[in-house]
Amino acid sequence: MLTAERDKLFALLGNADERGATAFVLDLFEDGTPPEDLLLDLVAPVQVKVGDFWATNRWSVAQEHAATHISERVVAALSARTPVSPTRGHVVVSCMDGEWHALAARLVAEVLRLRGWRTTFLGASVPAAHLVSYLHQEGPDAVALSCALPVRLPHAHRMVETCQRTGVPVLVGGSGFGPGGRWARVLGAAGWAPGAREAAELLERRWPPEEPPRAQLDHLVDDEYPTLVKRREELIEIALAALREEFPAMANYAERQVEATIEDLGHLADFLAAAVYVQDSLLFTDFLAWMTAILDARHMPPTSLIVPMRAYWQALYDFPRARGHLEAGLSLAQS
């Protein structure tokens, strides 16, 4: 796929031009570009760029949202043009509850469909109860779960277990499972694939798996995770107080700014809890690196991360594992 085509699609998305974007991609299809290439080498990378533009504050959240919506419509339009009679088994593709980044999962569903699987795409943020009743109803050969954010891993673990209890083996994917899918194994998923093509190959060659790996979560017996979840609001209060002390100017913050700060502190607490869940500091430090980049783009100093981390560290004096992750985070943020 040429850079020119990616730039063209990106520009159309930037103008929220749904009709133009759809026509552009369908024309490429008519001219003979294989649909799988259009999905994975055009739509997917352009969407990554959309995310970058939002994260670096070059696009508003509304622009990003409009662009993502149009990408979805483009995929749907291409799907309508490329019917395939299923020759393989049935795969259910679903985003977990609270998981709104549906495009990557939709691309997986589309690629599997194009390769002859009967696929059902349940969409973004699928409630667990709905997914389970669907699995009982359909008894598919596999369920593919997507998780884009590692902060959702504790939830992902419950979903993987719940699906496995219906007897359906679980394939997971998405950047939420970390580099090389390291947290997919920790959670005991039967398979992990970094992308749509790899997912298709895994299902074609090595499915169903002999014996799904056991979850490696023995460290959870120390109760640090549930206690962190329970104390979330309290931790946010503590960090907010510390920030107010450090930055007296916060007294003049508008209510909206305070809410945004509370939200950021909540993310910090949630990622810490997720790192405690899978017992891997990398989860926390990755988040901090990303957050620092965002703050940098918004011309905010990393101190606004260091102060709350110190406050959490002090408050969590009897949480050795959480403290370990905070120490890793602090040494990164101070470097």
Place this chain on the structure above:
Amino acid sequence: MTETTASTTPRTDTAPRRHELLAGSGEAVVLCDRHGTVLAVDGRVELLPDTGPGAMIGARPDTGTLRWRRHDLPDGRHLWYVRDVAEETERTDALLAERARSGFLASASRRLGLSLHPARTARAVVDLAVPKLGDTAMVLAPPSAGRVSWWRSDASGWVQQTRLPEPVVDAMAGLRTHCSPWVVEELTEAGWLWPAEQRPVSALVISLPGNGNPAGVLVLTRSAEFTDEDLALIEEFCSRAGIALAGAALYADQVRTASTLQRSLLPAPLPYVEGMSFGAAYRASREALRIGGDFYEVLPLSDGTALFALGDVCGKGVEAAVLTGEVRQSLRALSRLERDPLRLLALINETMLDGKAMPDRRFVTMVLGHAAPAADGGLELTLAVGGHLPPLLLRGDASVEPVDLRGTLIGVFPDARFAGGVVRLNPGETCVLYSDGVTEAKGSRGMFGERRLADALTGCAVMPAGAVAERVELLTTEWLGGRDHDDIAVLALRADPTC
């Protein structure tokens, strides 16, 4: 006193009687002289019926299941302690077998409890049965429309009901057939058994007990005879398998019924109307059910205009969903007679009051609108509101403007007064209708509220209608952070001259 009693008791009563001292030990004790000649036998003498005083015992006298242990006495005589280990071995074997049986049954129960899907459950029954219960296993489901589905470990398929061998027909009717040579014959004749060289010695056709009727039939074959213990274990297994299959069949049946009804109550796909575009989001409070008391509807009219509505009936779950079905049906039918939103609301109010029993306190709130494309690519919206949250207009200058209309509840008062008005959307502007599940969503910092909603929509006029609706759903669910919520519905209508 005690001493006196003791001294008067005859001594002979305190002395042990013959074989008494070692009666409970489970061992026989044999006293021999230095040559091996038996002098006396005591204890469990029945173990050694042919060994009395005078008999000879060799150096290593082990015989059969008797174990002999020698104890030398100082004067050259010796004792033999004799024990029968047959019972012990038997007891251990029985214990191990029982453990294996209950272990197998426990793991079978676990595995069978996993799935509520009939085919998966049948597959699990087959997988569990081989090789523990038979060399091959096959499960047959009860006939449906003249066909019988079957599962083996290597394949699955179906046969015509009329082509079932007689033992299977009997088992399917709940008449249990046990193993006998003729079952093998008959299954072979019917072409159900495998190539002649692998021909099994015995086969078993057994019905799997269900709810009233058998939940299916299990066919087992084996190269050895089935023993009574095997049959007892198979019977236990079959009762578990039957329960699991019957449960899965019942669940599948109810799901089929429910999803048929559910489909009729799910929001219909949004239609295409020239000059406008619609987007919607829906999230039921009982999420597995996917239907609830909120609803939206878009009805394209023959003159190129459209009616659109979003509402909320009191209550949640199935009962509420059924009422939304009635309201949507009334709306569809009445829209053929009346297009003015205010008059249409009044008609719906009357319809609801007419069909109502007195103690029925059900009511509906709704925003109903009529959208007509204008020459400049904008839309003229005629709105009527009955007790519902006011719609929001996303203006081209990025502001968010509520339409201040309230009106009374629908379906309660014969003389209800609904609020009506006309607003204009310029090209690219959007009107958002939503239910109180959005603004009353309870997060860790209270309700989501109308102000946060308005803030969230500020600057969103550039977004397609579908993205606006998704955004409201996303923010509401994020606010909830996994907490329970009421039904959530959003309908966005955008003046879209390019569409």
